[in-house]
Amino acid sequence: MEDPALRCECGxxxxxxxxxxxxxxxxxxxxxxxxxxxxxxxxTFSPSLSYIKDDYWYPDEIRRLVRVVNAFTDASLERLQxxxxxxxxxxxSDQQIRNWITxxxxxxxxxxxxxxxxxxxxxxxxxxxxxxxxxxxxxxDDLMGAPVAEQAVDDCSKATVREFLTAxxxxxxxxxVTTDGRSEYAEIVEDDxxxxxxxxxxxxxxxxxxxxxNKVFQSVRYSNAEKLHAxxx
Ligand SMILES: [Zn+2]
Numbered sequence: 001m002e003d004p005a006l007r008c009e010c011g012x013x014x015x016x017x018x019x020x021x022x023x024x025x026x027x028x029x030x031x032x033x034x035x036x037x038x039x040x041x042x043x044t045f046s047p048s049l050s051y052i053k054d055d056y057w058y059p060d061e062i063r064r065l066v067r068v069v070n071a072f073t074d075a076s077l078e079r080l081q082x083x084x085x086x087x088x089x090x091x092x093s094d095q096q097i098r099n100w101i102t103x104x105x106x107x108x109x110x111x112x113x114x115x116x117x118x119x120x121x122x123x124x125x126x127x128x129x130x131x132x133x134x135x136x137x138x139x140x141d142d143l144m145g146a147p148v149a150e151q152a153v154d155d156c157s158k159a160t161v162r163e164f165l166t167a168x169x170x171x172x173x174x175x176x177v178t179t180d181g182r183s184e185y186a187e188i189v190e191d192d193x194x195x196x197x198x199x200x201x202x203x204x205x206x207x208x209x210x211x212x213x214n215k216v217f218q219s220v221r222y223s224n225a226e227k228l229h230a231x232x233x
Contacts, residue, residue, distance in 0.1 A: 006047055012040035025052045025059050027088035062088050063100045068119060068143065069176055070101040073198045083175065083196050117143030118173035118195075122165060122185070124156055137164045142178070158184040162192055169193060 007013050018037035024030045033046050052059045065087065066080050075083070077094050080101075085091050092100075119142045127134040135156045139148040149168035153160050165177070165188055174195040179185035189197035 006036065006045075008036075008038035008041060008043055008045050010038060010041040010043065012038050014039040015045070018044055021046075023049070023052075025049075026057050026092075027062055027084075027090040028052075028059055058090070058092065058096070059088075062090065062092070065118070065175055066092070066097055066100050067103070068117065069196065073176055073178075073196070075196060075198075079196065086194060087175070116148065116172040117141055118175035119143045119178075120148060120169070120174070120176070121178040122161075123179075124161075127152065137161065139165065139168050148172070158188065161185070162188045165189075166192055 006015070008015060015036040015038045018035045020032050020034055022030050023033055028051070031049065033049075035044055035046050037044050048054050051061065062084055066084065069075055069083055070080060077097055080097050081091050081094075121140045121142055123138045123140065125136045125138070127136050129152075132154075135153050137149075137151045137153060137156075139150070140146070141148050149164070151164055153164070161184070174193050176196045176198050177185075177189040177193060178198040179189065180199070186197040186199075189195050
């Protein structure tokens with residue numbers, strides 16, 4: 001067998017096909033898995049799937065989404081369930097979600113970075129250009145600590161903001177967008193982007209703990225298995 005993943009627990013790579021069985025991961029199509037019988041020890045084994053751990057019901061992406069949203073927002077358990085329902089058409093139990101958000105966070109890093117995290121902050125600033133008022137839109141990836149998109153425009157109407165955000169996030173994962181309190185923003189985020197809207201950085205700004213915030217980002221990026229949630233609260 002050429003595939004290095006196809007190896008028996010005993011270390012042998014000599015095996016014959018030995019029937020199939022079906023796996024039904026939540027939020028995914030059922031998948032037929034090939035079983036093998038080891039020619040050395042007689043045990044059976046199957047290849048792992050890339051997107052879900054062996055013996056798990058939920059794909060990794062759903063667990064990660066819940067953990068990241070929980071770490072960076074004050075979403076309730078019910079809200080986390082809603083987010084799963086919106087994005088993956090599944091609804092994990094309270095207990096399931098509790099289990100996920102109390103696990104260590106190392107894996108968030110390895111798998112979610114360095115692509116866009118899905119957790120963003122939108123901000124706008126006033127500028128004066130040749131005596132005229134302009135606006136600068138900025139979209140920032142909270143988890144990556146990097147700007148995603150930036151644009152100078154003449155007005156900051158709801159339509160303009162919507163155009164900016166939908167274009168900037170068109171090909172990216174979008175789970176949570178933090179904005180200031182304008183109610184139009186909640187509508188854009190929830191209706192146009194289908195994401196969870198979060199009003200300002202309540203957790204982070206509450207105590208002016210910039211240092212703590214940096215520590216949290218670091219723990220995500222460098223996989224030191226620190227519990228994000230514990231660090232924030
Ligand atoms: Zn074996």
